[in-house]
């Protein structure tokens with residue numbers, strides 16, 4: 001199977017990008033046994049913090065821990081300080097994925113300060129330096145042999161890092177909250193996808209897997225009305241996935257470092273059932 005690369009994006013923050021990235025990674029690795037790589041391209045590092053014990057710098061930014069294989073590589077790579085992140089891809093041309101406590105699931109974590117530096121490059125440099133560089137790295141033969149699926153979590157703003165993620169991807173998924181700013185954020189993503197596709201050949205188009213209505217509250221009439229509006233919108237309606245994720249505290253809890261995967265819990269638990277339905281739908285489209 002050819003490797004698949006899926007970006008989770010929305011220019012608005014707090015729509016559930018990180019939660020969905022984590023859930024997709026855990027479905028792919030734990031339920032399907034796919035060799036899965038998560039890439040954290042958000043300087044906030046929330047995805048990394050779910051899986052690794054991150055260190056904190058003096059400005060409150062996150063720094064990945066010492067890689068567990070550092071001792072093995074130390075002598076061959078005297079330049080390496082033992083920490084790697086998604087920013088190392090640009091800054092050092094290498095980045096060794098970290099294992100997580102889940103079999104088949106690796107992560108290239110964020111480094112807050114270094115990723116901020118990458119995201120400051122100006123427009124002219126985006127494609128030549130940032131986007132092409134990242135794409136070439138993700139699509140090396142080594143990674144294609146090593147991973148079946150890559151899921152990239154992005155930051156909620158337009159910039160080089162989001163452009164790079166899309167440029168390297170085969171698929172995109174957009175989670176949205178039931179409110180206008182997230183819908184504006186997702187419309188921004190949809191136009192960026194068209195822009196990216198204009199520069200790609202017909203057999204290499206970036207596919208929008210779907211828009212996921214997240215933090216849905218069944219008993220809120222404004223959410224019902226909002227859903228109806230989205231369904232009617234010609235740019236959104238056709239892409240809306242027909243399962244939603246409800247606003248449930250158990251999802252938030254499952255983001256905590258060290259907590260078990262929802263997919264290791266009871267199969268009759270409502271979070272297990274719903275998250276599996278959503279992630280299966282998305283992953284099957286990505287693998288199709």
Ligand SMILES: Nc1ncnc2c1ncn2[C@@H]1O[C@H](COP(=O)(O)OP(=O)(O)O)[C@@H](O)[C@H]1O
Nearest residue numbers: 013014015016017018019215246247248251252
């Ligand atoms: N369906 C949900 N139910 C409950 N809490 C959620 C749900 N989706 C996301 N959250 C929580 O809302 C906050 C924002 O979600 P997050 O995934 O971090 O958004 P983003 O990455 O888009 O900024 C986090 O605390 C997250 O755990």
Ligand SMILES: [Mg+2]
Nearest residue numbers: 017018042046
């Ligand atoms: Mg996030």
